[in-house]
Amino acid sequence: METESLVNQKAINSIENLQPEIQRVFKLQKEFHRHGNPIGIEERKALLKSFRETMLKYNAEVKQALYDDMGRPTNEETSFEVMVTVKDIDEALENIEEWAKPVHIEPVSNKQAKAYIHYDPKGVVLLMGAWNFPFSLVTTPLVAIIAAGNSVIIKTTETTPASSKVLKKIISEAFDEKYVYAFEGNTDVTTELQKLAVDHVFFTGSPRIGKTVMAAASANLSSVTLELGGKNPALVDETADLDLVAKHIVTSRFFNGGQTCLCIDYICVPKSKAEELTAQLIKHIKTEYYDGDKFVSARTSRMVNKKNFDRVTSYLYNARELGATFSFGGGQDAEKLMIEPTVLSDVPADALIMKEEIFGPVIVICPYDDIQEAYNYMDTLGKPLGMYIYSTADDFVQDVLNHSSSGIVCVNGWLEGWMDSSLPFGGVGTSGMGAYHGIRGFKEVSHQRAVYENPVA
Template sequence: MEQKINIVFKAQQAYKYILRKNNAAQRIAKLRDLKSAIQKHEDQIYKALQSDLRKSAFESAVTELIFIYGEIDFAIKNLSGWMSPRRIGKTFSNPFAKNRIYYEPKGVCLIIAPWNYPFQLTMSPLISAIAAGNCAIVKPSELSPATSKVVHLIINDAFKEQEIACFEGKADVSTALLKLPFDHIFFTGSTEIGKVVMEAAAKNLTSVTLELGGKSPTIIDKNVDLTKAAEKIAWGKLVNSGQTCIAPDYVFVHERQLDEFVGLYKAAATKMYFKAEDKIDPKSYGKIISPKHFERLKGLLDEAVEQGARIDFGGTFDENTQTINPVVLSKVTKGSKVMEE
């Protein structure tokens, strides 16, 4: 695999000087080729997302495909303007010059994609790379293998390897790729792996874009409509079974409204994702990506409870289906890992 990676990388290093001369019409044609390939394999994308994350067709459309179709169309509409030189004012050091900013391709880009939105978060940076006139190597996540295979198929259908290539595999493939002197690396994933990517990039002075996880708070003012707040928080938290880097993780609510909020949140979650009061609907609610992630999340909850946290709603785990029902914790201690991960 490493030999093949090196061959493709060298081919892209040579081809980037040809590709950078492409005009807007040529780049737009490539974006349309990508869109056509996605449309051709759309049914396979839905099946892959169902296999990897048990995403419903509706959720896959809303959180994966519609974003990508919209982003391609937006790039096509605006690409000519993006490529045009931008006039800027004179400065003290060059008062008689005509000043322009010219936007140029980076060269050869590496895109390392995550597993939680395995189609959208692979294609989105790829669209930007194509629009900017770059070559790219894409590494989908091995934790979402069905979607990875479809991504590989789409890229092979739409592009030659010297322009856009896709390599599937485990961490050893990413390690081999990170040894190479890319012109830019785009990584989406955990902070822990983000540090590894940044360290590898530094050895080649490669610029990076790191889209890492966070711990997102939600603050509810005591004067807001609590029902609407609970409904929106429930959807934002539970879409993709909570596996979203910008999902609301914890809530600040007035203590006198805590019980009311928990009740409203439970009602919203039940309406969206349950067949009966205590039975999750697998047709609308997804699964945790892997047994390892399932055990990690269960461990965080168990530890929090041992340290004094209270389960106000949910807390049911099904190891066989990798399903964790929606959970609300209160009285969580500050040092608890569930407040850090």
């Protein structure tokens, strides 16, 4: 049975109790921005410094919440999600004056005139993150949104309640509600928030939910940033270092229990190299997650809830029924919501796991005779958020780039392209629209206002 405190908390966060509060906060933030740009650069910097200090203050609670929600290992000194947020804050503090400067343009029609782009805040932004990284998928875009001078209404994710509670605490302590306010609650609260005539919506999640977010935003003509997902491929050729490939893919696929939007779903590899790559994958899986033949569950995250555990295990059952080979793993513990790292081969094209984003600790080997086979399969899946190319041959890399589309590409690596804030991060087509990180995030949540000043006679 639910405890009395949990029942009370659910009542507090019910839509009936939160509707007046939602309207009050929205009215407050809208009024704050009624006359344009109320938050100066120095004030934005002060807000970011307060945010930084508060994130670090609650680092231990963040780690514990992530363990409670997902079983994520707590052996990091500073939580990964806190670390990447602090990194983004430090970059914004160092560069915000430069980012906010007007960009002067040489006029085409009258060389004596003055033309420039002025960066205005969009106003009030609705920010909705995702449960797989319940802090950083809110806190890293929040840095850009604050740096650009906006106010923010946050919806935390109910799928990770412990993290939601800590995030709410951090936001409440770091910011006055006219700047940033966080709401907890179920999907009814999310639906109510999406009715607000906000100036911009920033959403991270699945393509399915992304469609509903975009549809809701259209009612108010709110602009949107959608950071979605997809089936991210790794494309390998004969020149690749298979030990390196396997090491990267094991890190990518099984970090956070495979619940990462940029992790590799399947590997397209020459048939002549498939057996060797499989052996390398198994070697690195055993090194990272096993003590001898015993799986050490404490080294990775569990599935976030029973719904997602059942979803991934249904893919495995379906693949087995259709004749797939379990080259490694497949073990499950329903009570602990744990799935052991799994490598599948010989998977029929009509298997569910070949069509759906896995979002769990399973990798699929897809051998090819001709790389065109990989391109044909990729074309059936929509444009992924990430793509990974392993090769020492420039012509192979260029051929893949010329025959594909994705949000981001990393060659002979995995996370480096995401970590480097000089590059935009975002999807395309079914994996999303818009981009952030560094100055791109600042621009994404700014209105780039064109200004043309005629010369005074």
